[in-house]
Amino acid sequence: MSGPRLDHERLRDFAKRVFGQLSGAVTSALISLGDALGLYRALAEHGPCSSTELAAHTGTSERWVREWLYNQAAAELIETRADGRFALSPEAACVLAEETHPAFGAGMFSQLPQQLGLVSELQQSFRSGLGLRYDAFGPEGARGVERGFAPWIKNFLVPVGVAAVTGLRERLEAGAQVADVGCGAGVALLELARAFPDSEFHGYELSRHALERAARNLEEAALGNVHFHHVDEEPLPDDGRYSAILSFDCLHDMAQPGQVMAAIRRALAGDGVWWIADIKSFASFEENVAENPMAAMMYGFSVLTCMSSALSEPGGAGLGTLGFHEALARKMARDAGFTRFRRLDIEHPVNAFYEARP
Numbered sequence: 001m002s003g004p005r006l007d008h009e010r011l012r013d014f015a016k017r018v019f020g021q022l023s024g025a026v027t028s029a030l031i032s033l034g035d036a037l038g039l040y041r042a043l044a045e046h047g048p049c050s051s052t053e054l055a056a057h058t059g060t061s062e063r064w065v066r067e068w069l070y071n072q073a074a075a076e077l078i079e080t081r082a083d084g085r086f087a088l089s090p091e092a093a094c095v096l097a098e099e100t101h102p103a104f105g106a107g108m109f110s111q112l113p114q115q116l117g118l119v120s121e122l123q124q125s126f127r128s129g130l131g132l133r134y135d136a137f138g139p140e141g142a143r144g145v146e147r148g149f150a151p152w153i154k155n156f157l158v159p160v161g162v163a164a165v166t167g168l169r170e171r172l173e174a175g176a177q178v179a180d181v182g183c184g185a186g187v188a189l190l191e192l193a194r195a196f197p198d199s200e201f202h203g204y205e206l207s208r209h210a211l212e213r214a215a216r217n218l219e220e221a222a223l224g225n226v227h228f229h230h231v232d233e234e235p236l237p238d239d240g241r242y243s244a245i246l247s248f249d250c251l252h253d254m255a256q257p258g259q260v261m262a263a264i265r266r267a268l269a270g271d272g273v274w275w276i277a278d279i280k281s282f283a284s285f286e287e288n289v290a291e292n293p294m295a296a297m298m299y300g301f302s303v304l305t306c307m308s309s310a311l312s313e314p315g316g317a318g319l320g321t322l323g324f325h326e327a328l329a330r331k332m333a334r335d336a337g338f339t340r341f342r343r344l345d346i347e348h349p350v351n352a353f354y355e356a357r358p
């Protein structure tokens with residue numbers, strides 16, 4: 001057989017790299033199982049466990065738990081002890097078991113089964129150009145989105161985030177009308193509503209599953225100053241009634257972000273502030289790859305979710321996970337009628353924050 005001469009060492013290295021991706025994918029599936037079944041939480045709570053003990057703590061079957069533990073230990077996520085038991089290091093417990101810890105990350109894996117379940121449908125999207133809305137991932141998908149950024153929101157939104165936006169704390173303390181556009185399950189809005197009981201908060205969302213989660217979260221929080229709206233039935237008002245509007249991690253997902261930004265401008269008071277969070281990114285693919293060690297994962301999430309959502313209507317903008325970079329945000333804000341724009345000094349593992357004013 002003729003063809004290019006192969007360098008066998010490079011061939012082996014490349015195959016290893018490809019199978020490293022497969023290893024990450026199947027271990028990720030098992031992380032989502034460990035999270036859903038409470039296996040990490042039980043290990044964190046009870047300390048080192050044999051497979052029999054862990055199965056007993058979680059009401060699961062020992063043989064399955066043993067194989068799961070072998071995967072997790074081989075992937076070096078779980079430690080093995082000299083007596084044959086398995087344990088989480090304190091750091092692993094923060095990332096995998098402690099839902100309220102700022103470093104908690106297992107929530108990000110809970111969307112995977114829904115995302116991967118729709119991969120074959122995406123073949124059609126590649127052909128037609130039309131993607132899927134967030135609701136395609138069902139109620140569990142909405143729960144996964146909710147858990148993704150909740151640790152940062154619950155730990156830092158009020159003490160760090162609000163403090164960074166000029167004059168926002170004072171307004172919220174005095175009593176303000178606030179909207180969150182693309183509010184998801186309302187995690188940020190409920191956090192603000194708890195901290196600032198004299199203000200009133202309105203969440204606007206396209207996903208019915210996210211709104212169902214939001215209603216449940218509101219009931220649990222038992223707050224009287226929060227309301228949620230479906231954007232098709234109750235769009236943003238155009239009377240400038242809001243003195244602060246948030247849009248967190250959603251503009252890059254929107255089919256028509258320019259129209260939504262113009263609607264945000266109309267809903268905002270002349271002296272109001274628009275607080276934006278979106279994924280840190282750069283104007284070019286080359287910069288994203290050079291500067292972002294998670295670029296491959298981000299472009300992957302884009303195809304599976306963000307860009308797909310942003311192309312879910314004909315003519316959709318299709319910005320995608322890394323598509324709403326600072327220069328574009330500035331330009332689009334200006335086009336929507338905002339004259340001032342500032343990047344905020346807020347640390348976040350993946351997001352950049354901005355404030356824009358009319």
Ligand SMILES: C[S@@+](CC[C@H](N)C(=O)[O-])C[C@H]1O[C@@H](n2cnc3c(N)ncnc32)[C@H](O)[C@@H]1O
Pocket residue numbers: 134135145146149181182183184185187188204205206207210231247248249250253254255256260309
């Ligand atoms: C990644 S989620 C972020 C949700 C929430 N802000 C959070 O931080 O958890 C993006 C959300 O934008 C919503 N979305 C997309 N297009 C929208 C639109 N035109 N109006 C309102 N929400 C929209 C999606 O349904 C999805 O819930």
